[in-house]
Each structure stands twice: as C-alpha cells, then as structure tokens.
Amino acid sequence: xxxxxxxxxxxQKEQRAKELAAEAKSQKAKLKECERQIAMVFDLNKCLGCQxxxxxxxxxxxRDEGMEYMWWATVNTQPxxxxxxxxxxxxxxxxxxxxxxxxxxxxxxFGEAWEFNYEEVFFGGKGNTVHLQPKGxxxxxxxxxxxxxxxxxxxxxxxxxxxxxxxxxxxxxxxACPRNAIYKRPEDGIVVISEERCxxxxxxxxxxxxxxxxxxxxxxxxxKCISCYPRIEEGxxxxxxxxxxxxxRFVGFLDNEQGPIYKLVKQWKVALPLHGDRGTKANxxxxxxxxxxxxxxxxxxxxxKPRIPTEYLKYLFGEEVxxxxxxxxxxxxxxxxxxxxxLMDTLIVYEWKTLFGPFRTDPAxxxxxxx
Amino acid sequence: MQCAxxxxxxxxxxxxxxxxxxxxxxxxxxxxATPLANQPSEYIKASRDEKQVGKVRDLTVQTxxxxxxxxxxxxWEDATNNVETTDIxxxxxxxxxxxxxxxxxxxxxEMGSKDYPVNAWFWRADYEDGTARNTxxxxxxxxxxxxxxxxxxxxxxxxxxxAVVFARALAVPEQKDEAVQLAEGSAVKIGFAVWEGSNGxxxxxxxxSKEWLDLxxxx
Numbered sequence: 073x074x075x076x077x078x079x080x081x082x083x084q085k086e087q088r089a090k091e092l093a094a095e096a097k098s099q100k101a102k103l104k105e106c107e108r109q110i111a112m113v114f115d116l117n118k119c120l121g122c123q124x125x126x127x128x129x130x131x132x133x134x135r136d137e138g139m140e141y142m143w144w145a146t147v148n149t150q151p152x153x154x155x156x157x158x159x160x161x162x163x164x165x166x167x168x169x170x171x172x173x174x175x176x177x178x179x180x181x182f183g184e185a186w187e188f189n190y191e192e193v194f195f196g197g198k199g200n201t202v203h204l205q206p207k208g209x210x211x212x213x214x215x216x217x218x219x220x221x222x223x224x225x226x227x228x229x230x231x232x233x234x235x236x237x238x239x240x241x242x243x244x245x246x247x248a249c250p251r252n253a254i255y256k257r258p259e260d261g262i263v264v265i266s267e268e269r270c271x272x273x274x275x276x277x278x279x280x281x282x283x284x285x286x287x288x289x290x291x292x293x294x295x296k297c298i299s300c301y302p303r304i305e306e307g308x309x310x311x312x313x314x315x316x317x318x319x320x321r322f323v324g325f326l327d328n329e330q331g332p333i334y335k336l337v338k339q340w341k342v343a344l345p346l347h348g349d350r351g352t353k354a355n356x357x358x359x360x361x362x363x364x365x366x367x368x369x370x371x372x373x374x375x376x377k378p379r380i381p382t383e384y385l386k387y388l389f390g391e392e393v394x395x396x397x398x399x400x401x402x403x404x405x406x407x408x409x410x411x412x413x414x415l416m417d418t419l420i421v422y423e424w425k426t427l428f429g430p431f432r433t434d435p436a437x438x439x440x441x442x443x
Numbered sequence: 444m445q446c447a448x449x450x451x452x453x454x455x456x457x458x459x460x461x462x463x464x465x466x467x468x469x470x471x472x473x474x475x476a477t478p479l480a481n482q483p484s485e486y487i488k489a490s491r492d493e494k495q496v497g498k499v500r501d502l503t504v505q506t507x508x509x510x511x512x513x514x515x516x517x518x519w520e521d522a523t524n525n526v527e528t529t530d531i532x533x534x535x536x537x538x539x540x541x542x543x544x545x546x547x548x549x550x551x552x553e554m555g556s557k558d559y560p561v562n563a564w565f566w567r568a569d570y571e572d573g574t575a576r577n578t579x580x581x582x583x584x585x586x587x588x589x590x591x592x593x594x595x596x597x598x599x600x601x602x603x604x605x606a607v608v609f610a611r612a613l614a615v616p617e618q619k620d621e622a623v624q625l626a627e628g629s630a631v632k633i634g635f636a637v638w639e640g641s642n643g644x645x646x647x648x649x650x651x652s653k654e655w656l657d658l659x660x661x662x
Binding site: 096170180279287 | 478480481482483484485486487488489490528530531532550553583584586588645646647
C-alpha cells in the first residue's frame with residue numbers, strides 16, 4: 073500500500089479530531105442531563121446585607137483545611153468590585169456557543185482568611201491598650217468595599233448582591249473539565265464536582281464566568297456550592313435560604329407552575345439571571361432593586377429618573393430589566409391604590425415557608441447522624 | 444531506544460546524580476505541543492494557543508535495568524523549578540512515561556484506546572520525595588490513578604536542569620490491568636511527556652513525543 077501523503081495524513085487527523093469532538097460533546101450532554109431543575113430567586117429589594125447567609129454557609133461547609141478562604145455564599149455591595157476582586161472582568165462563560173477564555177483569580181483577590189491578634193488582646197494582658205485587628209495589614213477581603221456603592225451625593229446609591237453557584241443549565245465549568253469530573257445531578261440539576269475524578273487542574277475555575285469555583289490548595293481539588301443537596305434530599309432548604317432574616321431567598325423547582333419561582337421567572341418575568349449574556353443559563357434569578365427618584369441640580373425630586381441608573385441594572389441583568397422594573401412598579405402602584413396584586417403578595421411572602429417550595433422541613437426536627 | 448543491563452542496585456540508580464548514569468548514553472527526544480484539536484474540552488481548545496503549549500521541546504532519556512528493576516532518567520532544561528502550588532494561579536513541573544499495556548499501536552495523542560490501554564508513570568515536583576503515580580488510560584480524559592503505585596522517583600533540579608529517575612520492578616504481576624509487564628527481551632512502544640508549571644501546563648496541556656519510540660529491554 074502506498075504511504076499516505078502529508079495532505080492525506082492531515083485530512084485524517086482533522087477527521088479524527090472531529091470524531092473526538094463529537095464524542096466529547098455527547099459525553100458532556102449526558103453530564104448535563106437532568107429531569108428537573110432546582111432554582112432560586114433572590115429578591116434584591118429585601119436583602120439587608122447582613123451576611124447571615126454567608127456565615128450559615130461558611131459554618132456548614134467550608135471549615136476544613138484548604139477552605140479557609142472559601143465563601144461559597146457571598147454578599148457584596150453594588151456597584152463594587154465584588155469577590156473575587158473585579159470578577160466581572162475575568163472572562164469565562166460563552167460567546168454564542170464558543171467558550172470564552174477566563175482568568176484564574178488569586179487567593180488574595182478572593183480575600184485571604186485573616187488572622188487576628190486574639191492572643192494579644194484576650195490573653196496577653198493588653199486588652200485595654202491594643203485593638204482587636206487582623207494581622208499583617210490586609211488590603212482586600214471578601215466584603216472589602218461594603219456600602220461604598222456608586223453615584224454622587226445627593227444621588228449616591230447602593231444595593232446588596234448575594235451570590236452562590238448558579239447551578240447553570242449550560243455550566244461552563246462542566247464543559248471545561250477534561251476529566252468529566254463535573255456533572256448535574258439528574259434528579260435536581262444541582263452542579264457537583266466528583267472529588268474522586270477531580271485532579272485540581274482548574275480549567276473550571278477559569279471557565280466559570282461567576283468565579284464561584286474554589287481551588288483547595290491543601291487537597292488539590294476544586295470545590296463549590298452544592299446547593300446543600302444533603303439537606304435538599306431530606307426536604308430541608310439550603311442553609312443560606314433557611315437562615316435569611318430578610319426572607320428574600322426563594323427555593324423550588326423551576327417547572328412547578330404553582331410555585332413562586334415559576335411565577336416570578338416565567339409568568340411575571342420579574343426575576344432575571346445575573347449577567348445572562350455570559351451564556352451559561354444561570355438558575356439563580358434576581359428581582360432587580362427598585363430605587364427612589366433622583367434629585368435634580370436644584371435639589372428638587374426628579375420623578376423621571378431612578379436613583380439606581382437603569383443602564384447599570386441593564387449591565388447586570390440585561391435589557392429585560394426595564395420591563396421587569398415596569399411590572400414591579402405597576403403592581404406596586406396597584407396595591408398602593410388599595411387594589412390587590414398577586415405578584416406583590418408572592419414577593420411579600422405572608423407565610424414564611426412558602427419561600428421554600430417542597431423543601432419545608434425544619435432541620436432541627438431531623439435525626440443527626442452519629443459522629 | 445535500548446535499555447542496557449547493568450550491575451547496580453536500585454538505591455544507586457534511583458539517584459539522578461549517581462555516577463552510574465554518567466556512562467549511560469542518553470537519547471535525545473524531540474517534544475511537541477499536544478494537539479489542541481484533540482483536547483477533550485472545548486474550553487481548553489478555545490482558550491489556548493497551540494504555539495504557546497509545550498514549552499519544553501528537548502528531552503534526554505537514559506534507561507537501564509539490573510535484571511529485576513528498570514530505570515528511566517529523564518532530563519531537560521528548565522530555568523524555573525516550579526515545585527509547589529503556592530496559589531490558585533500557579534502550577535508545578537512534571538514529567539511522565541507512557542507504554543501501551545497490551546502492546547498494539549494505540550494513538551499516542553489520545554492516551555490509548557478501549558482495546559489498547561496505556562500505562563503512564565507520572566511524576567510531579569510536589570509529590571512526596573521518592574514517589575510517583577501509576578496511571579492508566581483508555582482514551583482522552585479517561586486517566587485513572589492506581590490506588591497503589593509500584594513506581595519510585597527521585598528528582599534533582601540543578602543549574603537550570605531537571606533530572607528525574609523513575610524506578611520500577613520489571614514485572615508487577617499484582618497490577619496486570621493497570622501497569623505494563625516488562626521482562627528481559629521485551630520490545631515495547633514508549634512515549635514521554637513534560638509539563639512546564641510556569642507555563643500553566645497541566646492535564647493534556649503539555650509537551651510530548653509525538654510518535655511512539657521503540658524500547659528494547661536487553662536480555
């Protein structure tokens with residue numbers, strides 16, 4: 073048989089690469105398959121910025137070695153640099169179907185776990201002379217620019233943005249992993265990482281446009297929010313939702329037409345994904361913040377312009393935010409005029425546990441496994 | 444590539460700086476970037492430039508056996524010794540050897556195939572001194588790490604050069620599905636890979652010997 077020409081060899085290689093790509097694509101499709109999707113809606117008009125969700129998550133999931141810097145749930149002031157610092161400028165996600173390159177943040181950008189001078193203040197006899205403070209003058213942390221916000225007095229503004237893993241329908245992390253270590257749970261669409269398959273290569277960290285995957289330096293694996301699936305399996309809501317004093321976190325299946333999630337996302341279209349333009353089809357949705365009107369140059373109230381610039385909200389939540397805000401305001405006006413609004417009733421949440429869809433079990437009623 | 448028989452102990456040969464290695468002829472192996480088109484991740488394809496992949500292009504390989512153990516000494520120039528993952532953004536140096544477990548001619552740039560799996564010996568600069576991992580793969584993205592590794596490795600980095608010695612018993616019958624079985628007189632195919640940590644190389648992003656080389660274990 074005659075030897076292949078260079079051209080023929082090249083053609084064979086290209087053909088083989090196509091076959092491999094098709095194979096990889098079908099494997100990825102299997103990892104993304106799920107019968108139902110759990111989603112959450114965060115009502116930004118109710119977020120107090122109290123960080124209770126953040127601490128609930130921290131104490132439950134990220135206390136082990138290598139997890140010191142991890143905050144799977146965060147709350148940051150907007151506008152702001154967020155966590156990790158300037159994550160919105162770090163790329164990732166998709167442009168159309170094409171993956172968009174992303175950066176790896178440093179632990180410093182996430183905000184390292186600070187050490188405090190507890191010994192000195194509490195046990196070193198200097199309680200009256202030395203302040204309790206972090207050691208080593210840190211210049212960044214996971215909530216460093218709290219309450220700075222934007223705008224100029226008297227039109228300064230800010231609001232809080234709680235974030236967790238978005239458990240995307242098209243997870244960029246899942247697509248990026250060369251070891252197929254990331255998958256969506258078939259029963260609820262929660263995105264999880266197999267700690268057996270993960271080898272700490274961190275392509276997922278690069279690819280996630282929300283920078284919600286954390287690399288554990290002590291264990292050489294990637295870790296992230298697991299939507300508290302061991303609680304979900306027992307009918308208990310995720311800790312961040314259960315503990316939220318503002319009662320602003322709705323949990324439920326996206327396809328349950330009777331539930332608040334479906335109503336807010338699909339029916340009223342007032343809940344929108346954060347940076348939907350990153351193409352991952354995020355499953356955490358946000359009710360955009362309504363703001364008071366601006367002051368004009370002479371100090372009079374200008375009803376025509378909201379304090380939070382609509383352009384900024386469009387940047388975060390897309391063009392659809394305008395219609396969402398209009399709907400919210402119209403429904404609010406209805407209730408102000410003494411009328412009834414199903415949307416406002418849904419957002420008010422008269423019955424606390426209606427926030428949690430089918431996950432209403434009080435974790436305190438469960439039997440704890442023996443240590 | 445000839446693996447000559449010598450009379451030296453494992454203890455002696457495991458040291459990359461041992462005098463025994465000075466007289467062993469080294470074979471120079473040309474290394475190339477792994478083809479991006481084969482990466483089992485659309486993200487990796489889209490985010491890398493093949494021209495920047497596989498920083499280490501020249502590898503020197505020496506190999507000997509002493510009748511019971513086989514040794515490979517891999518050396519290459521590297522101005523930066525990346526020995527510790529100090530942050531999310533840093534990666535460590537590494538190298539590896541691949542040999543088909545059941546012979547055949549599986550594609551080297553696909554880490555073997557279902558019918559012809561590949562055994563890869565893997566050393567990384569942050570592994571505990573003296574250790575290396577045994578891995579096996581049946582295609583791209585399928586690499587498994589064995590629970591127990593029959594491989595030892597010792598490394599030095601001096602004057603901008605890494606030298607890594609792998610040592611293993613020729614035959615490891617307890618791992619017949621996960622490791623290649625060798626003996627005096629064996630003729631197998633062999634390939635090599637190097638990961639340059641400072642270039643963010645990990646997983647399939649590395650330099651490798653594009654074609655299998657022939658290795659003969661002298662009787």
